[in-house]
Amino acid sequence: MQSQSCAAVVIAAPASGQGKTTVTAVLARHYRQQNKHVRVFKVGPDFLDPMVLEQASGHPVYQLDLWMVGKQHSQQLLAEAAEQADIILIEGVMGLFDGEPSTADLAAAFGIPILAVIDASAMAQTFAAIAVGLDQYRQDTKVAAVIANKVGSERHANMLKNALPPSLPCLATLFRQTEHALPSRYLGLQQASEITDLEQRLGHTLEAFDFDDSVSLPNIDFPLSDTSPLPSLLEGVRIGIAKDAAFSFLYQANLDCLKALGAELVFFSPLNDNELPDIDSLYLPGGYPELHLAKLSVNTQMQQAIQQHYHANKPILAECGGMLYLCETLTDKTDITATMCGILPARAKLQARLTALGLQEVTVENQVIRGHTYHHSLLSTELVSEISGQCPNGKSVSEAVYQQQRLTASYIHFYFYSNPHLIAAWLAP
Incomplete structure (x- = not known):
């Protein structure tokens, strides 16, 4: 079976509200500025986050889900994206291990490493304990790197990074940016088309990121499955x-x-x-x-x-x-x-x-x-x-x-x- 290979990571967190969408959107912008072709996916049946991620990445954002989308179709979507992409970013849903199927289940199914986004606003060394726990909780998933969100100062950032074991590098720290947070309402984020200053918000947030470009993301092979074309049941409709x-x-x-x-x-x-x-x-x-x-x-x-x-x-x-x-x-x-x-x-x-x-x-x-x-x-x-x-x-x-x-x-x-x-x-x- 043929396969396509490119860098890929599942962006997950210990819980909802940790900043996954913001981080995923800004990562897409960061890699695009490096002239990399970025494709973004969203785990689970979500409409609102993909609107923001589509604008950030410049490409349509598809859903991945082992139950609703199915493993075979999810695999095909990933393989098709890997044919053109330099890097695939997959935003998870809820906490990493929450739900059935969970974000961790999807990462394990396709052998994709995890980038853990952790809200570090009210902690120091415990940040590292959470990262280690996410990495070791299951044998079939692996945290490749972490991102510290809502960091208060350079000193705070150094405390967080120094507490991490060598096996869990810090890809980036994001300083607290409450004035540029993405607005939301009762179903989730506001629609991208409603956020008239979305480009400025993403730009300001990207400026608040401190990246360690020495941290690289691993390449993953995505097998191309044999799929038959659909019959033309709606031809001319x-x-x-x-x-x-x-x-x-x-x-x-x-x-x-x-x-x-x-x-x-x-x-x-x-x-x-x-x-x-x-x-x-x-x-x-x-x-x-x-x-x-x-x-x-x-x-x-x-x-x-x-x-x-x-x-x-x-x-x-x-x-x-x-x-x-x-x-x-x-x-x-x-x-x-x-x-x-x-x-x-x-x-x-x-x-x-x-x-x-x-x-x-x-x-x-x-x-x-x-x-x-x-x-x-x-x-x-x-x-x-x-x-x-x-x-x-x-x-x-x-x-x-x-x-x-x-x-x-x-x-x-x-x-x-x-x-x-x-x-x-x-x-x-």
Whole structure:
């Protein structure tokens, strides 16, 4: 089996909130300044971090996950990236060993070393103890280097580095940069397009890094798997895809999958366009419709166009925020209610806290498709669904999949490559 080789590292931390995304983004900028071709991946089903990482790296960011994406497809994505890249950066999720599957599981599956990012703001020598613990906790994972984040001074940095054993070099220290931190909201980081000074923030943070360029990252071999091309089940089908500030939760792999099936992708904006493009099928992804209630509700021409598409019995796939847009009404966190498309006999309301989080597996007519759910809203409806997702980790999260006419709607964000044939069936005219 052929393989591709390049430097690679999994950027992980002891816990969430340690600065993985910031460090990954700035590392991408650092290596790009060295004229290296950088590719970045994100572990787990995340939409927001990849937006920032895409801008930092200059390339689309794909998700890696042993369950949702699958080991074979993850391996293929890595091998394809290694064909062109000088270095691959993989941002982990949560703490290194947290979750099933965890970031550590993915690192072990592909033999990729770990770069441990540790918030050192309230510690000295204990920083080294945490680094050693991360390195030695499992026999099948290896910490290649560490980064000290939120360092207070040069003296503090020296204390941290001197405490590390020789086997755990410090690749960089990052001094505390609270004024340039990436802004966030209830689902995570703000979308990259909303952070108008993102370039300046990344630039200032890069200046606060102190790199030890003598620390090198090892090369890893990524085998190329033999994969058969997908059948052209959507050949010539024009799929309209909502894409703007309200609907932006799109896996690049999903777009690739639709193209591989033969579809022609046509993007439009429910916020700014008054009519649908000339399309056969409609894909409404997730996003933040609740932040754009006024503009969505007054665009009655777009609502009518989508209603006409639905009543013409044309295919629609609506995920999470896309499903909320099809409801009768949507209420935001300030109790402002706006009229939506009214295709689903349902009313949605944002809640103060997270209402669902988990991986999901759905079986439809003996076919299985995977994805995940993560939302702060609740749906009030008399609709009864005979299809629902199951969480592989034993959580009680079970999202309904509503199907009426040619509409498939759910809180679940589906990963299309987990069952391209089912996606084709949902979207074929």
